[in-house]
Every structure is written in structure tokens, then in C-alpha cells.
Amino acid sequence: MTDAYLQNVTLHNFKCFRDASVDLCPLTVLIGKNDTGKSSFLDAISYAAWMSDGRERDHTEPVPAELATRGCTTNESKLTFQFEHGVLFFEPLETRRRNGTATLDNVQPPYCLEPHLLRNPAVVGSLGKLPLPYNGQGLVAALDRFSTNQFVALQNEFIAHIPTITEIRLESPQPGEKELWFEVRGVGLLQARFVSDGAMLLLAFLTIIHDENAPKILLIEEPENGIHPKQLEYIVHSFYSLTRRPNPIQIILTTHSPYILDFVDKKDIRVFTRDESGGAIVSPFESLKGISDMLSSGYTQGEAWYNSDEDELVKQSG
Numbered sequence: 001m002t003d004a005y006l007q008n009v010t011l012h013n014f015k016c017f018r019d020a021s022v023d024l025c026p027l028t029v030l031i032g033k034n035d036t037g038k039s040s041f042l043d044a045i046s047y048a049a050w051m052s053d054g055r056e057r058d059h060t061e062p063v064p065a066e067l068a069t070r071g072c073t074t075n076e077s078k079l080t081f082q083f084e085h086g087v088l089f090f091e092p093l094e095t096r097r098r099n100g101t102a103t104l105d106n107v108q109p110p111y112c113l114e115p116h117l118l119r120n121p122a123v124v125g126s127l128g129k130l131p132l133p134y135n136g137q138g139l140v141a142a143l144d145r146f147s148t149n150q151f152v153a154l155q156n157e158f159i160a161h162i163p164t165i166t167e168i169r170l171e172s173p174q175p176g177e178k179e180l181w182f183e184v185r186g187v188g189l190l191q192a193r194f195v196s197d198g199a200m201l202l203l204a205f206l207t208i209i210h211d212e213n214a215p216k217i218l219l220i221e222e223p224e225n226g227i228h229p230k231q232l233e234y235i236v237h238s239f240y241s242l243t244r245r246p247n248p249i250q251i252i253l254t255t256h257s258p259y260i261l262d263f264v265d266k267k268d269i270r271v272f273t274r275d276e277s278g279g280a281i282v283s284p285f286e287s288l289k290g291i292s293d294m295l296s297s298g299y300t301q302g303e304a305w306y307n308s309d310e311d312e313l314v315k316q317s318g
Contacts, residue, residue: 014044015037017044032271032272042252046110106217110221111220113204115197118139119180123177131211132213154168155168166184218252224257236260269285270282281314285301
């Protein structure tokens with residue numbers, strides 16, 4: 001992979017992280033109970049991307065007060081991003097790159113798609129070369145810039161998984177604007193507002209997967225929301241394919257779904273918990289005491305997680 005491959009993030013006094021070091025893979029899955037720091041970890045990457053912004057800025061402001069660990073000043077917060085070919089670090093009043101061209105360019109806030117926004121019409125060309133926004137607003141504009149061959153390939157994949165739909169259309173209700181319509185077997189042509197949330201979410205993920213303007217590091221919050229469990233295997237395998245293509249995309253996602261864990265390599269899973277003082281702890285899933293025994297006895301990875309108390313496993317693994 002290129003230097004877009006983010007190998008490690010260390011966080012010091014950033015939100016719930018007092019001191020944490022998180023090794024990353026081309027695809028990394030973050031699991032843990034609510035309020036254990038998964039979203040805060042993605043926030044750290046989003047914040048750093050916003051601050052670096054592709055420009056050679058040597059001096060920045062300290063992290064905002066709301067991002068510093070409670071009880072610490074903003075000048076005590078530090079973030080370090082280790083890439084394959086360089087380091088990007090944020091310390092009080094400065095941002096620097098070392099040993100290469102490490103950058104967090106073209107990173108969106110974590111994707112948390114909102115079905116009602118996916119259905120909205122869009123002005124043709126409104127996205128330019130920008131990725132689909134994190135909430136899905138502008139899906140039509142993203143689809144409109146696909147070539148005919150790309151659009152047909154996406155449509156065929158979509159129909160293979162939603163066979164009640166036989167065609168996707170981009171119609172122009174007025175000049176310069178387009179909206180989504182679907183040909184539905186036995187029903188006819190329907191506007192997107194009459195199509196299920198699950199179908200819209202699947203279409204959005206396929207758009208991100210096929211879009212040549214997708215972020216180089218793709219952050220996703222709970223992709224299972226609104227998606228049928230049987231479709232998750234296909235989506236996860238598609239994510240893996242993005243990490244292996246000639247111009248790869250790295251993916252970091254959070255989940256509360258045991259199903260997703262069944263479709264990923266155990267080395268790609270990180271478990272988030274809290275210590276007694278409230279600080280976030282991040283552990284490799286495969287390193288937790290008892291997990292290997294459960295897997296060898298026939299549990300799937302999702303079952304092992306569901307039937308375990310990660311807090312206790314982390315304490316026992318000490």
C-alpha cells in the first residue's frame with residue numbers, strides 16, 4: 001500500500017484516551033460496549049485530517065477544549081499517526097511530518113448514512129471530485145458522475161442482491177437536477193422515497209465502493225444499521241477487495257454486530273474497553289485470554305464475542 005496506509009495511532013490525553021496505542025490493518029474492525037471510545041478514535045483521525053488539510057502547515061492551534069481528556073489542558077493532548085512511509089504528529093501548537101510525505105488528505109468524517117438524505121434529488125456536478133459526504137447527501141450526484149460501464153456494473157451488483165428491483169434510473173425533474181427512480185418487479189417505476197431504507201443503504205455502500213473519488217482512508221460507523229445480516233458478508237468482502245486493489249483504500253469501521261465479526265480475520269479486530277479510571281483501553285481481539293479456547297472449541301468469532309464479557313477478558317489478559 002502507499003503511505004495512505006495508516007499503521008498505528010497513539011493518543012495521549014485526547015477525549016477518553018489517556019495513553020493508548022492502536023495498531024491498524026488495511027481493514028480494522030473496532031468493537032466494544034457503548035461509550036468505550038470507538039467513535040472517539042474515529043474522531044481523532046477526522047480531527048487530524050481536518051487540521052492537516054493537505055497543506056504544509058507547521059503551526060496549528062491546540063486541540064479544542066472539548067477534545068482534551070477531562071482534567072487536562074489542551075496543551076497536554078498529543079496525537080501521532082504512523083504511516084508506512086512517514087509520521088504525522090500533533091503536539092501543542094504544531095503539526096509536523098517526519099520521514100516522508102505522511103498525510104491524511106481526502107479523509108471524510110465517519111460515514112453514518114441517513115436514508116432520507118440518500119433519497120434527495122441533487123444538482124448535477126455538485127460534488128465535483130469530492131467523495132460522497134459522510135451522511136449520504138448527494139448520492140444522486142455521485143452516481144451521475146459514473147461512466148455508463150461503471151453505472152451498469154453497480155446496477156448489476158445491486159440487482160443481484162435486491163432482485164425485486166430490475167433497474168436504477170436517474171431522472172431529471174428539472175434542468176440541472178436529477179433524482180433516483182427504481183423499476184420494481186410487478187409494481188413499475190417508483191421514486192426513491194418508496195424504496196426501503198435497506199435498499200438505499202446498500203446502494204450507497206456500493207456507490208462508495210465503486211467511486212473513484214472515495215476517501216483513501218474510509219471511516220464507517222456501524223455499517224450493519226438497516227442492512228439485512230445476509231448482505232453483511234457481501235459488504236465486508238467488498239470492503240476487503242478495496243484494501244487489495246492496485247490503488248488501495250484503508251477501512252476502519254465500528255460495529256455492534258456479531259455477524260460482521262464472522263466475516264473478518266481475527267487479527268483485524270480491536271476491542272475497546274475502559275479501565276477503572278475511565279480511560280479507554282484497546283486490545284487485539286486474538287490476544288484476549290479465553291478467546292482462542294472458545295474459537296478452538298467451535299465458537300464463531302461473533303459467538304465468542306457475544307458470549308464473553310470483554311471487560312473481564314481484558315482484565316484477565318492483563
